[in-house]
Amino acid sequence: MTDLPTDLTRATAAVLAEALASKTISSVELTQAHLDRIEAVDGAVHAYLHVDHEGALAAARGIDDRRSSREALGVLAGVPIAVKDVMATRGLPTTCGSKMLEGWIPPYDATVVTKLREAGLPILGKTNMDEFAMGSSTEHSAYGPSHNPWDLERIPGGSGGGSSSVLASFQSPLATGTDTGGSIRQPAAVTATVGTKPTYGGVSRYGLVALASSLDQAGPCGRTVLDTALLHAVMGGHDPMDSTSIDAPVPAVVEAARRADVKGLRIGVVKELGGEGYQAGVRSRFEESVQLLVDLGAEVVEVSCPNFEYALAAYYLILPSEASSNLAKFDAMRYGMRVLPEGVDAPSAEQVMSATRDAGFGPEVKRRIILGTYALSSGYYDAYYGSAQKVRTLIAQDFDAAFGQVDVLVSPTAPTTAFKLGDKLDDPMAMYLNDIATIPANLAGVPGMSLPSGLAEEDGLPVGFQILAPAMQDDRLYAVGAALEGALTDRWGGPILDGIPDLPSAGAAGSSNAKGA
Amino acid sequence: MSSLTRADVSHLAGLARIELSDAELDQMVGELGVIIESVAKVQQAPIGEVAPMSHPLPLTNVTRPDVVRPSLTPAQALSGAPASDQQRFSVPRILDEE
Numbered sequence: 001m002t003d004l005p006t007d008l009t010r011a012t013a014a015v016l017a018e019a020l021a022s023k024t025i026s027s028v029e030l031t032q033a034h035l036d037r038i039e040a041v042d043g044a045v046h047a048y049l050h051v052d053h054e055g056a057l058a059a060a061r062g063i064d065d066r067r068s069s070r071e072a073l074g075v076l077a078g079v080p081i082a083v084k085d086v087m088a089t090r091g092l093p094t095t096c097g098s099k100m101l102e103g104w105i106p107p108y109d110a111t112v113v114t115k116l117r118e119a120g121l122p123i124l125g126k127t128n129m130d131e132f133a134m135g136s137s138t139e140h141s142a143y144g145p146s147h148n149p150w151d152l153e154r155i156p157g158g159s160g161g162g163s164s165s166v167l168a169s170f171q172s173p174l175a176t177g178t179d180t181g182g183s184i185r186q187p188a189a190v191t192a193t194v195g196t197k198p199t200y201g202g203v204s205r206y207g208l209v210a211l212a213s214s215l216d217q218a219g220p221c222g223r224t225v226l227d228t229a230l231l232h233a234v235m236g237g238h239d240p241m242d243s244t245s246i247d248a249p250v251p252a253v254v255e256a257a258r259r260a261d262v263k264g265l266r267i268g269v270v271k272e273l274g275g276e277g278y279q280a281g282v283r284s285r286f287e288e289s290v291q292l293l294v295d296l297g298a299e300v301v302e303v304s305c306p307n308f309e310y311a312l313a314a315y316y317l318i319l320p321s322e323a324s325s326n327l328a329k330f331d332a333m334r335y336g337m338r339v340l341p342e343g344v345d346a347p348s349a350e351q352v353m354s355a356t357r358d359a360g361f362g363p364e365v366k367r368r369i370i371l372g373t374y375a376l377s378s379g380y381y382d383a384y385y386g387s388a389q390k391v392r393t394l395i396a397q398d399f400d401a402a403f404g405q406v407d408v409l410v411s412p413t414a415p416t417t418a419f420k421l422g423d424k425l426d427d428p429m430a431m432y433l434n435d436i437a438t439i440p441a442n443l444a445g446v447p448g449m450s451l452p453s454g455l456a457e458e459d460g461l462p463v464g465f466q467i468l469a470p471a472m473q474d475d476r477l478y479a480v481g482a483a484l485e486g487a488l489t490d491r492w493g494g495p496i497l498d499g500i501p502d503l504p505s506a507g508a509a510g511s512s513n514a515k516g517a
Numbered sequence: 518m519s520s521l522t523r524a525d526v527s528h529l530a531g532l533a534r535i536e537l538s539d540a541e542l543d544q545m546v547g548e549l550g551v552i553i554e555s556v557a558k559v560q561q562a563p564i565g566e567v568a569p570m571s572h573p574l575p576l577t578n579v580t581r582p583d584v585v586r587p588s589l590t591p592a593q594a595l596s597g598a599p600a601s602d603q604q605r606f607s608v609p610r611i612l613d614e615e
Contacts, residue, residue: 107593107597244574317559377532384556393570
């Protein structure tokens with residue numbers, strides 16, 4: 001068996017799964033270790049919006065009992081997990097980072113959550129996110145931002161910055177995410193963690209609060225490529241409750257991660273995703289990783305995707321258009337907040353709805369809903385939404401042409417390392433540019449992964465390496481990712497997160513006591 | 518391409534059922550102007566004869582056998598309602614007075 005560290009929160013999910021299977025540790029012991037870690041550091045990180053002490057321990061006890069009675073259990077049974085607050089969890093608050101859903105307790109589980117429970121993963125809590133997944137920093141969360149464990153003054157990425165910071169601060173070995181334009185991959189990049197956006201339709205969307213239905217995709221987050229693959233295998237698969245779910249087996253991601261082989265593989269470097277606008281340290285870490293893949297036996301060529309330059313513009317028309325429609329359900333009638341307009345006697349439903357949406361939505365959500373309303377309005381539809389849909393076709397064609405030449409595409413995940421909290425909050429376009437390299441995959445529906453490629457020399461902060469594959473070839477991400485991870489870890493002399501600074505630990509007056517409200 | 522006026526934004530907010538304050542409107546006019554100018558770049562792409570794409574997968578209607586299966590109880594369905602009465606969602610008046 002691989003070494004089990006004294007501090008269980010430092011172990012990989014794969015190692016923990018082995019230790020649980022051999023009864024070296026119990027799930028209760030492991031879950032309690034993470035709850036203690038949350039208590040100690042989450043006051044500073046603010047990764048969780050809700051922590052479920054009792055529920056997590058009860059689930060852990062259940063798994064330990066079943067293991068004692070020699071029941072056949074899933075590979076990850078007993079390994080705890082953190083769930084992004086966009087996923088409906090029966091009996092646990094689900095806010096999506098919005099005041100609109102403050103205190104909402106769903107009466108049902110998302111399919112992904114059902115799969116986690118069936119696989120025996122105790123749910124530690126719900127992770128912070130930009131409101132309704134709109135943002136790249138968690139600064140648009142109505143409950144305050146999460147902090148990057150590498151530097152608490154900096155963003156942990158977004159929208160899934162709660163899940164990325166949970167992993168980087170060892171508050172859970174695994175987490176779930178959703179990626180509409182980069183919300184799994186960009187947070188992974190800026191925290192030196194791993195995250196995959198599966199092929200569109202590869203993981204059920206049932207029970208996820210929808211942002212943009214043709215772009216949204218749930219996926220796994222971990223600290224290693226293998227851990228992420230193990231979670232991917234649990235989360236993925238066909239779901240009759242989601243009409244866009246792919247009726248095919250989950251690609252062999254775990255086998256690919258264990259194989260970790262790129263010999264003879266053709267890898268394309270996307271010419272348009274790099275160079276100008278990308279930080280020097282991001283570029284040099286990227287080039288170094290590409291050279292490592294060559295050393296491992298891959299054949300690397302440059303590939304052009306000429307229409308990617310229009311992807312950001314198309315995305316910021318398609319996403320707001322779909323979001324303005326999806327978020328119309330927050331009407332103050334069936335669930336969520338209801339606010340009465342001031343100074344109006346016997347207000348109408350329409351007045352109540354308008355007052356509620358003003359009070360319940362934050363500025364970024366309002367901005368995108370109104371932008372989408374504009375893009376869809378008659379007279380502008382063809383010029384904006386219609387043109388964006390045609391650009392989407394061009395981007396899918398660029399991918400088709402590129403994958404005719406190569407097996408996978410690679411690029412930096414994000415143009416910069418983590419910026420300071422507050423730096424881009426007043427400049428929406430600057431914030432949107434963080435997603436420039438991740439958005440094309442969502443528009444075309446192809447899978448993508450980010451894994452750490454090192455620290456930028458100018459600021460010592462993590463840089464992400466992105467791998468993209470053709471639809472339903474998610475396993476290729478893991479074969480390439482695991483091979484690169486192995487080579488980089490050898491070069492570093494250990495996992496990159498071994499070098500993360502220690503966090504201030506809460507003493508007797510730990511502020512994390514406020515959790516669970 | 519026309520830039521958005523304050524009146525345009527106010528109208529759009531009304532369509533989107535968001536009651537914006539004056540300060541919010543002022544800020545939104547400037548921000549949306551910058552964003553719209555930027556996203557208008559889609560019109561410069563070579564989209565002449567290109568077919569629009571609404572979805573990454575071919576969409577087909579999905580049905581299931583018409584049999585009863587477990588669903589939410591009335592209490593569960595109403596559990597998140599701001600107000601309810603006699604197993605129903607209770608809502609403000611839906612008609613105008615005239």
